[in-house]
Amino acid sequence: MSASVRGVGRAPGKLILLGEHFVVHGAPALAVPLLSRSVRVEVIRAPDAWRVTRGREHLERMLTTLGEDPTALSLAVESTLPLGAGLGSSAALAVALVRALRLAEPADHEGVRALAHSLERLAHGNPSGIDDTVCTYARPVWFVRGSRPEPLDIPAARLPPLWVGVTGVGASTREAVAGVQRFKDADPARFEGLLGRARELAAAGRAALVAGERDALGAAMNANHALLQRVGVSCGPLDRLVEAAREAGAEGAKLTGGGLGGAMVAVAPPGLDLEPALQAAGAARVLPPAGTDTTGGAA
Numbered sequence: 698m699s700a701s702v703r704g705v706g707r708a709p710g711k712l713i714l715l716g717e718h719f720v721v722h723g724a725p726a727l728a729v730p731l732l733s734r735s736v737r738v739e740v741i742r743a744p745d746a747w748r749v750t751r752g753r754e755h756l757e758r759m760l761t762t763l764g765e766d767p768t769a770l771s772l773a774v775e776s777t778l779p780l781g782a783g784l785g786s787s788a789a790l791a792v793a794l795v796r797a798l799r800l801a802e803p804a805d806h807e808g809v810r811a812l813a814h815s816l817e818r819l820a821h822g823n824p825s826g827i828d829d830t831v832c833t834y835a836r837p838v839w840f841v842r843g844s845r846p847e848p849l850d851i852p853a854a855r856l857p858p859l860w861v862g863v864t865g866v867g868a869s870t871r872e873a874v875a876g877v878q879r880f881k882d883a884d885p886a887r888f889e890g891l892l893g894r895a896r897e898l899a900a901a902g903r904a905a906l907v908a909g910e911r912d913a914l915g916a917a918m919n920a921n922h923a924l925l926q927r928v929g930v931s932c933g934p935l936d937r938l939v940e941a942a943r944e945a946g947a948e949g950a951k952l953t954g955g956g957l958g959g960a961m962v963a964v965a966p967p968g969l970d971l972e973p974a975l976q977a978a979g980a981a982r983v984l985p986p987a988g989t990d991t992t993g994g995a996a
């Protein structure tokens with residue numbers, strides 16, 4: 698069979714600014730797309746043209762889940778998103794694949810998201826859906842599990858500078874989510890208190906993001922990091938990067954995504970370069986804010 702392209706799909710990564718983990722238990726979360734980094738999938742109508750360096754088995758399972766015949770298709774996958782770092786690579790892959798297969802109209806965000814969510818279940822077990830939502834909408838999103846997501850009308854140019862520090866420590870979201878569940882089971886009343894505080898911080902952070910108030914956003918992020926430490930999903934490498942970003946002048950910093958490794962995010966004044974401080978504190982990679990990221994955003 699000659700190889701012809703059936704479709705191409707692309708999706709950005711994501712940064713959770715407030716509410717990861719607590720979102721699994723019903724609190725709202727606030728997330729923005731990581732537009733400078735993306736996953737691109739090309740679906741080829743030939744079984745012998747695979748262009749992936751790893752994860753082929755998982756991709757074949759994704760195709761089967763979507764009702765496609767993996768023996769009739771090949772995939773070419775390219776990613777400028779660091780993998781397994783809490784930056785949405787698995788959700789971006791799911792969204793890009795659904796788009797490339799043309800299983801929903803490109804503008805039908807809810808249709809794309811529902812299919813991508815079924816793929817995220819393969820990767821994470823019981824995901825809240827925030828990752829696939831942000832990667833689909835490619836816009837800031839206010840997300841409450843089980844409710845229709847609320848895309849926020851904030852143009853990318855109006856977002857504050859957001860720096861990402863990747864620890865280089867591999868982490869399993871599934872394990873981190875299970876750890877928080879154990880914390881909750883051991884002391885439900887204490888967890889309920891933290892959950893209430895997480896709700897307040899998400900609301901405060903949303904108002905600050907919409908108003909462009911970096912100080913208030915940073916304060917909410919700092920307090921949210923403390924909650925994540927309490928439920929046991931931070932770690933030394935993350936805490937060191939968070940601390941270094943704050944000391945270097947960031948208004949706020951916290952882990953982002955599943956934690957136990959992965960990445961952190963910091964909000965900082967325009968023009969402030971956090972890279973030296975993050976590198977000195979052990980970052981394996983630093984992703985500068987959108988617009989200044991010239992290190993690999995051209996997927």
Ligand code: PMV
Binds near residue numbers: 828
């Ligand atoms: O997949 P990650 O590491 O970006 O984390 C997703 C966010 C969690 O709240 C930890 C899990 C979820 O399903 O919402």
